[in-house]
Amino acid sequence: MSLPKFKYHPDPLQTGSVIESEIECECCEKARGYIYTGPVYAEEELDDCICPWCIASGKAYEMFDAEFTDYDGIGNYGAWGDIPDSFKEIVARRTPGFLGWQQERWWAHCGEAAAYLGAAGKDEIEQYGARLKQQLQQETDFNDTQWAAYFENLSKDDSPTAYIFQCLHCGELGGYSDCH
Numbered sequence: 294m295s296l297p298k299f300k301y302h303p304d305p306l307q308t309g310s311v312i313e314s315e316i317e318c319e320c321c322e323k324a325r326g327y328i329y330t331g332p333v334y335a336e337e338e339l340d341d342c343i344c345p346w347c348i349a350s351g352k353a354y355e356m357f358d359a360e361f362t363d364y365d366g367i368g369n370y371g372a373w374g375d376i377p378d379s380f381k382e383i384v385a386r387r388t389p390g391f392l393g394w395q396q397e398r399w400w401a402h403c404g405e406a407a408a409y410l411g412a413a414g415k416d417e418i419e420q421y422g423a424r425l426k427q428q429l430q431q432e433t434d435f436n437d438t439q440w441a442a443y444f445e446n447l448s449k450d451d452s453p454t455a456y457i458f459q460c461l462h463c464g465e466l467g468g469y470s471d472c473h
């Protein structure tokens with residue numbers, strides 16, 4: 294069984310937001326072989342017990358009033374542009390989120406939420422290229438000396454970590470980084 298398609302999170306298995314698991318979903322009450330491991334914003338405790346199909350269909354949102362990404366963090370409270378609610382609703386309610394060290398923000402570009410590609414450290418960012426590196430520096434407000442030291446420490450698995458997205462319109466890479 295292949296996973297549902299998520300426009301804004303194209304490979305949630307690769308990013309680690311969905312894992313193979315025999316856990317039964319709290320929403321559809323089926324063990325479908327995969328479970329969502331990212332953040333859940335809901336009254337109930339729903340960590341690691343929602344399947345990706347119930348996220349994609351909107352069923353988990355409807356049943357538990359659950360969102361998987363902080364709504365206002367989509368577009369970084371307006372800092373990354375004015376994102377229409379129709380896009381934010383799909384990201385928050387029908388898309389797997391991801392775990393950051395701090396409250397997650399969802400990068401946006403060209404007036405729409407971007408696709409989440411995953412966490413990245415120094416090595417991954419260098420493969421993505423200089424333009425992304427520059428964009429990530431701009432998000433930090435660090436000067437070149439501060440940034441150079443910070444960049445050396447960026448890690449996919451350990452703080453600080455960068456979160457990489459790609460614009461669905463122009464293909465531009467972007468995102469931000471945080472630490473604990």
Ligand SMILES: [Zn+2]
Pocket residue numbers: 318319320321322323343344345346347
């Ligand atoms: Zn389910």
Ligand SMILES: [Zn+2]
Pocket residue numbers: 402403460461462463464465
């Ligand atoms: Zn763009």
